[in-house]
Amino acid sequence: MSHKYIPVIWNRTKIVYDIVAVACIAAYLGVYLYVAPLFQTVTLPIDALIYRAQAYGTCVFFLLTVILCIGPLSRLDTRFLPLLYNRRHLGVMTACLAVVHVKYILDWYYAFSPTDRYVAVLASNTSYFQFLGFPFEVLGLAALLILLVLATTSHDFWLHFLGPPLWKTLHMGIYFAYALVVFHVALGALQSAAGPVIPLVVGASASLVITLHLLAARKERSTENDVPLEADDTPWVVVGDPMQIPNKRAQIVALKEDERVAVFRDGDKVSAISNVCAHQNGPLGEGKIVYGCVTCPWHGYQYRVEDGCSPPPFTEKVPTYRLKLKGNLLLLDPIALPAGTYIEPVVVGGVHAAEKA
Amino acid sequence: MQQKKPKGKPDPFFIGWAKKPPKLLQGFLFFVSAVLVGGAAGVAFSIGASVPDPGNGTFLWSAGYQTMTGVVEAKPYPVLRLPPSEPGGEPRALLLSGVGKRGVQGLAGPLDGKQVDAGGVLLKRGTIEMLQVGGQVKLRAAETPLNSFEPQPAEDLGRWRLSGEVCDGKCYVGAMRPGVGLAHKACANLCLIGGVPPVFVSTSPVDGSSFFLLADAQGNPVPEDLYDLTALFISLEGEIERRDDLLIFKADLTTAKRL
Numbered sequence: 001m002s003h004k005y006i007p008v009i010w011n012r013t014k015i016v017y018d019i020v021a022v023a024c025i026a027a028y029l030g031v032y033l034y035v036a037p038l039f040q041t042v043t044l045p046i047d048a049l050i051y052r053a054q055a056y057g058t059c060v061f062f063l064l065t066v067i068l069c070i071g072p073l074s075r076l077d078t079r080f081l082p083l084l085y086n087r088r089h090l091g092v093m094t095a096c097l098a099v100v101h102v103k104y105i106l107d108w109y110y111a112f113s114p115t116d117r118y119v120a121v122l123a124s125n126t127s128y129f130q131f132l133g134f135p136f137e138v139l140g141l142a143a144l145l146i147l148l149v150l151a152t153t154s155h156d157f158w159l160h161f162l163g164p165p166l167w168k169t170l171h172m173g174i175y176f177a178y179a180l181v182v183f184h185v186a187l188g189a190l191q192s193a194a195g196p197v198i199p200l201v202v203g204a205s206a207s208l209v210i211t212l213h214l215l216a217a218r219k220e221r222s223t224e225n226d227v228p229l230e231a232d233d234t235p236w237v238v239v240g241d242p243m244q245i246p247n248k249r250a251q252i253v254a255l256k257e258d259e260r261v262a263v264f265r266d267g268d269k270v271s272a273i274s275n276v277c278a279h280q281n282g283p284l285g286e287g288k289i290v291y292g293c294v295t296c297p298w299h300g301y302q303y304r305v306e307d308g309c310s311p312p313p314f315t316e317k318v319p320t321y322r323l324k325l326k327g328n329l330l331l332l333d334p335i336a337l338p339a340g341t342y343i344e345p346v347v348v349g350g351v352h353a354a355e356k357a
Numbered sequence: 358m359q360q361k362k363p364k365g366k367p368d369p370f371f372i373g374w375a376k377k378p379p380k381l382l383q384g385f386l387f388f389v390s391a392v393l394v395g396g397a398a399g400v401a402f403s404i405g406a407s408v409p410d411p412g413n414g415t416f417l418w419s420a421g422y423q424t425m426t427g428v429v430e431a432k433p434y435p436v437l438r439l440p441p442s443e444p445g446g447e448p449r450a451l452l453l454s455g456v457g458k459r460g461v462q463g464l465a466g467p468l469d470g471k472q473v474d475a476g477g478v479l480l481k482r483g484t485i486e487m488l489q490v491g492g493q494v495k496l497r498a499a500e501t502p503l504n505s506f507e508p509q510p511a512e513d514l515g516r517w518r519l520s521g522e523v524c525d526g527k528c529y530v531g532a533m534r535p536g537v538g539l540a541h542k543a544c545a546n547l548c549l550i551g552g553v554p555p556v557f558v559s560t561s562p563v564d565g566s567s568f569f570l571l572a573d574a575q576g577n578p579v580p581e582d583l584y585d586l587t588a589l590f591i592s593l594e595g596e597i598e599r600r601d602d603l604l605i606f607k608a609d610l611t612t613a614k615r616l
Contacts, residue, residue, distance in 0.1 A: 027398040032404065055405070115458075
C-alpha cells in the first residue's frame with residue numbers, strides 16, 4: 001500500500017522475488033548460450049546473433065507462460081499467491097528480454113541491406129494471405145508493442161491515472177500478446193529453425209496455460225455461492241449460515257456476472273464489502289482479516305471491514321453492503337452502498353443472533 | 358468462494374509487505390523457486406542442445422582476400438566462369454554477390470561476356486562457392502586477360518520437376534547459419550530484393566547436384582512473384598542447363614505447387 005508515488009517500493013519479499021526471477025532468467029540464458037552448445041551435434045555453429053535471438057525469444061515465451069500460469073495456480077492453490085505479488089516485475093523483465101530478442105533479429109536478419117531495417121520488417125515478406133510463409137515477424141512485433149505498453153503502464157501511477165477497471169482491461173492484453181507469440185513461434189521457429197524439443201515444449205506450455213485457466217474457472221464456479229432471493233418482497237439474497245464462514249475469512253457471494261461480495265466473519269461479527277480490491281481488482285474475498293483489516297491476497301492492500309476504507313494515511317475505499325439475520329440465515333442486501341459507507345457489523349451466534357432474527 | 362479450513366489447522370496467509378512469508382509457506386516457496394530455476398536450466402539445455410545442424414556453409418575469411426580472372430556472365434544473375442585452376446582440372450562457375458544483401462548486376466551488366474578481374478571473399482558450402490565481390494578490385498575489366506580462355510557453352514540437361522526450397526544464394530552458401538527455412542524467409546526475400554541470386558535447393562540431385570541457380574523459363578531474373586514462394590517446400594518444373602559445375606534451373610513459375 002502506498003499513498004505517494006515512488007519509482008519502486010522495495011521490500012524484502014520483492015527483493016527475494018526478483019532474485020529468484022533473475023536466477024531463473026540467468027539459468028535459462030546461461031545454459032542455453034554457454035552449456036548447450038557444448039552438446040550440439042552441428043557441423044558449424046549457428047550464427048551467434050541468431051542463436052542469441054533464439055535464446056532470448058524462447059526465454060520470453062516461457063516467462064510469458066509462467067506469468068499466465070501464476071493467476072490460475074493461485075486460484076487453485078493459495079500457496080502460489082506469493083508468486084503473484086510481484087508479477088509486474090516479471091512482466092517488465094519479459095518486455096526487456098523481448099526487446100533484446102528483437103534487437104538481435106534486426107541486427108542480423110534485417111541488417112546489411114540497402115533497405116532500412118525497420119522498413120524491411122514490414123516490407124520484406126508481404127505474404128499476408130497465406131498460412132505457411134505468413135510474415136510471422138509482425139505477430140511478434142505486435143506482441144512486443146503490447147508488452148511494452150503493459151510494462152510502461154505497470155506502475156501504480158498508471159493504475160490510479162487510468163483507474164483499476166481500465167487498467168485491468170488494458171493489462172488483460174497479456175493474453176492477446178501470448179496468443180500472438182504462440183502464432184509467432186508456430187509460424188516461424190517451429191517451421192524450420194527449431195529442433196525436435198521446442199515444438200513439444202511450446203505445445204505443452206500453451207496447453208498448460210489453457211488447462212490451468214479452465215480448471216481455475218471451474219473451481220471458481222463450483223465454489224461460488226448460489227444467490228437465491230428471499231421469498232418476500234425485499235430483494236435480499238441468502239448468504240447461508242454465517243458460522244460456516246471460517247473465522248477471519250470470507251464467503252464470496254456472486255450477485256451478477258460482474259459483481260461479487262465478500263462476506264467476512266471476524267469472531268462473532270460479520271460484514272460485507274465488495275470483492276474487488278480498489279488497487280488492482282484483486283479478490284478481497286480470498287483474503288484474510290489481518291490486524292483487524294481485510295487484507296487483499298494479491299498485494300496486501302487493507303480495508304476496514306465495517307466501512308471498506310483503508311486505514312489512514314491510505315485513501316482506498318470499496319463499497320459496503322447491508323447484512324441481516326433471519327433465523328440462522330444470513331441475508332445480504334444486493335444494493336451496494338457508496339464506497340466507504342459505515343455499516344454496523346451483524347453480530348451472530350447466541351443471544352445476539354436471536355435478537356437480530 | 359468459501360475458504361473451508363478444518364478447525365485448528367494453520368491458515369497461513371501471505372502478505373507481500375510483511376517482513377517474511379509465513380513459516381509454513383517458506384519451504385513451499387523455496388521448493389517452487391528451485392523447481393523454476395532447475396526447470397529453466399533443463400528446458401534451455403533441451404532446446405539449445407537439440408538445434409538442427411545448419412550445415413557447413415561459411416565465409417572463408419581465413420583464405421583472405423581473393424582475386425581471380427575469368428569471364429563474367431550477367432544473366433540470369435552474375436556468374437564468373439573460371440578456367441581450370443590446374444592443368445587437367447575442370448573449369449568452374451562461381452556465383453557472385455555484393456557486400457551485404459546486394460547483388461552485383463550493376464557491375465556485371467556492362468561487362469557481360471568479357472574477361473574480368475573479380476576480387477572479394479569466398480563463401481563455401483560443400484562444393485558450392487560464391488564470391489562476395491568487394492574490396493579494391495571488385496569487378497573490373499581484366500587488366501591481364503587470359504589467353505585463349507573461352508567458357509564452354511551451356512549444356513542442356515532437359516526438363517525436370519524438382520521438389521525443394523527457394524533460398525537466397527548467399528545465405529544458403531554460408532552468409533547465415535541457418536540460411537534456409539521459414540524462419541529465414543524475410544531475410545531471404547530481403548537478399549533477393551537486393552539482387553542476391555536466388556537458388557533452388559532440391560531434395561533429390563540432378564546430375565550430382567542438388568543446388569541450382571534459379572532463373573525464369575526464359576533464363577532471365579525471376580519476377581517478384583517468387584517472393585511468396587521463398588522458404589516454402591514446393592515443386593517446380595523447368596529446363597536445366599549446366600555451365601561448368603553450376604546447374605541453372607530455368608523454372609516455369611506457373612508450375613509451382615506447395616507441397
